[in-house]
Amino acid sequence: MTHSQLTPGVAAGRLPRDSYADNFSDLHAPLTAHEAAVASDRCYFCHDAPCMTACPTSIDIPLFIRQISTGTEESAARTILEQNIMGGMCARVCPTETLCEEVCVRETAEGKPVEIGRLQRFATDTLMEKGVHPFARAASTGKKVAVVGAGPAGLSCAHRLALKGHDVVVFDGRAKAGGLNEFGIASYKSVDSFAEREVAWLLEIGGIEIRLGQRLGENLDLDALAADYDAVFLGMGLAGVNALRADGEDKGNVTDAVDFISDLRQADDLPALPVGRNVVVIGGGMTAVDAAVQSKLLGADSVTMVYRRGKDRMGASLFEQDLASSKGVRIIYNAMPVAVHGNGAVQEVEFEYTVDDGGKLSGTGERFFLAADQLFKAIGQTLTGAPADLTVERGKIVVSETGRSSRAGVWAGGDCASGGDDLTVTAVAEGRDAAEDIHTSLSVKE
Amino acid sequence: MANLASTFAGIKSPNPFWLASAPPTDKEYNVRRAFEAGWGGVVWKTLGEEGPPVVNVNGPRYGAIWGADRRLLGLNNIELITDRPLEVNLREIKAVKRDYPDRAMIVSLMVPCEEEAWKAILPHVEETGADGIELNFGCPHGMAERGMGSAVGQVPEYIEMVTRWCKQYSRMPVIVKLTPNITDIRRPAEAAKRGGADAVSLINTINSIVSVDLDNFAPQPTIDGKGTHGGYCGPAVKPIAMNMVAEIARNPETADLPISGIGGITTWRDAAEFIVLGCGNVQVCTAAMTYGFKIVEEMKSGLSQWMDEKGHESIDAVAGRAVPNVTDWQYLNLNKISKAVIDQDACISCGRCFAACEDTSHQAIEMSDDRVFTVKDDECVACNLCVVVCPVENCITMKELAPGDLDERTGEKVAAEYGNWTAHPNNPSATAAE
Ligand SMILES: Cc1cc2nc3c(=O)[nH]c(=O)nc-3n(C[C@H](O)[C@H](O)[C@H](O)COP(=O)(O)OP(=O)(O)OC[C@H]3O[C@@H](n4cnc5c(N)ncnc54)[C@H](O)[C@@H]3O)c2cc1C
């Protein structure tokens, strides 16, 4: 049975089979060697470069770009990976337009930054394609560290600890490692199973054991970990999602955007994945954009993103918003959901326009309706499963600069912990810094 | 429209752009295309004596230096003179000259350093109707080992001798092409003049090893595991060529000797620079080999636009205009004092000026916490390194202090009068200022 974009309801295979591969191909094509040479030549090798400061992992960007320009991509990759072991993934998913590239002096000068992200990918891809893992472990210290969560924070922490000679066990509740790299990031940012390949490559350091299906708060508990290991790092991300608090939220085909994305990321056969004819996404962050864009790419006829505040307040960067628009997603600003209507399954969503008065949001009273066969909620993820004895404020485990939680011997980082934006690169930085601090504290105890 | 017509050593051409003796001028096919494209003249690829021609290598002849976007910056070659029979070349030269009487046709020659050899070839060349000859005393590889090319060009006495033979046995204007592979370029130029040369042309290529294959430990281009030094040309050699041209132009002994400028000329601006440094015309090789014959259109339009804008009516009106301003270091005015000034609106805060001045120069730039860069006048020596390394044109400029202003670095007032090293108190052999 064949479907089209106009098939009513939620249906699979809306597009010709061969258009899926195209739709879900690399967002930014990799640079060829010549393109990389030209792109790297644009770097001014700034003194105390602003891009380095803007990078949460403080990669020495001018240095690695110069290494590319002199034909030593492997050295460039090492420069990157020493600071950021997930430099390959970050090169693909970092919102560089609000990080390193935003402050590039060539952005200031001519509105066209050096293509730092793509150059970073060029270097790291070159190294990884050679099957090289450029780091070797220090002699074993005999210390054991438990890491909870095999996302960017946990894996970055584990790698740094292993490097220092500690033995690491990483526990994750899911059936596959990688965290949101594997289950969350938009597919066109991480094609060809990159997340999975990167995890395998990272583990080549040795000394890291991954135990899957182990969930803190279910079949794993902090006291036991603290007793069995010399230190514990929590990098469990934000496993819960916020509720809409609109009437009718429990109707059919109303789902969390993260679940839809996770299904999509794990799908072997995209044409078999059902999507609505009319899709509505509520939210204004990366998750909302990713759910909206990927619905469109799957063949939804109309996709509308509705965000309760203005364009400038939106969590997704301007680049992401433009990306959504260019794929045909309509974005409605300043509107909030009031009710979900439908007989069993969602048919219509009712919204009210809002005014944002210096942060205080209120409805204007004016309402409108959007037809919807599928409604995705993307209004933020929440911390779940955090051990009760840790201090939690504003939904995050409170940690120090170096990731120490309120409980001695327990560190935390990434999305689940306070400080920094909820980004892959921030999670990597926090995991790394916590590992350094754990290493220091384990060394002192000698 | 400015008049681009040129008369060089008595040889007329519709514009001052000639193709230098090299592959672009190796045969009738190329030269006809060059003339169709608008080149004012050609110096035919160097001819050797009668008999079996030389042979070239059958592997790569070129090495190169590139910029990041693969812009060709320097070219190196191990090609010899023409490898086609003399009679074929002569026949073709005659045919082309007959069809393009308004274009300059110069024949480059290189025969052994014997009177008989020169005496033998000159009548054949004359018979083609060519406008002049160029003596190739420059080729640095292959021919030098056989006692020709730069082996002659490095010995002023030989230059003088061969030039004299050519003047004696031919009525054609004689241009002597000089090799840059010599310590003082004025000596061979003087020798050419003594021998009766009508003009000199320079530079030929520079001895060079352009790159080394780090896997095989061999210079490139590599043939069967070996390489040899080749001749360097293209944009990279222009500064060297211009200095040599200027040295000849301002040498009283050779000041009136016409110069055909060669070496890295790629745009109209390059050509204009050579011309104002004393050249009557210019010759181009690498640029044509890189981009094809069509570039002459840009060279002609650019040169005439510049001349029109500045009100220069002819090539003669601008030729040599910069020569009086080329001087020796000791005559530079030490009393002119400048300071670097950074335009804060244009500054993009890259900090390259800071790194350069702080690490390698005079610690005269200050960097604030929020990346504002300012010059410390009490440290700035006006070297202008910051200007050179700044990626934004005109962001950093050198501002000259007026006489009477305080130089904060020395604590002294800027003098109004000219003062150079010859009269400076620190100069042990200073003579009193006049
Ligand atoms: C849809 C979406 C798109 C995104 N796009 C981008 C992007 O383009 N660029 C960008 O920089 N960032 C993006 N982000 C944010 C980024 O993915 C996160 O900031 C980052 O993954 C955080 O890493 P983490 O290691 O802290 O947590 P996670 O990646 O969430 O990893 C946490 C891990 O812990 C496991 N876990 C959770 N609870 C438990 C428990 N109780 N016991 C055991 N294991 C547990 C999970 O299974 C998971 O493997 C996106 C996020 C989402 C949701």
Ligand SMILES: Cc1cc2nc3c(=O)[nH]c(=O)nc-3n(C[C@H](O)[C@H](O)[C@H](O)COP(=O)(O)O)c2cc1C
């Ligand atoms: C491949 C090649 C062959 C050359 N052959 C000759 C030659 O036969 N006779 C000669 O006088 N100069 C020869 N030259 C030197 C050029 O005429 C010219 O002097 C030199 O290349 C510098 O000019 P350019 O920088 O414009 O190339 C040759 C140059 C090249 C690149």
Ligand code: SF4
């Ligand atoms: S001109 Fe030279 S000394 Fe003066 S600020 Fe610039 S680099 Fe420093």
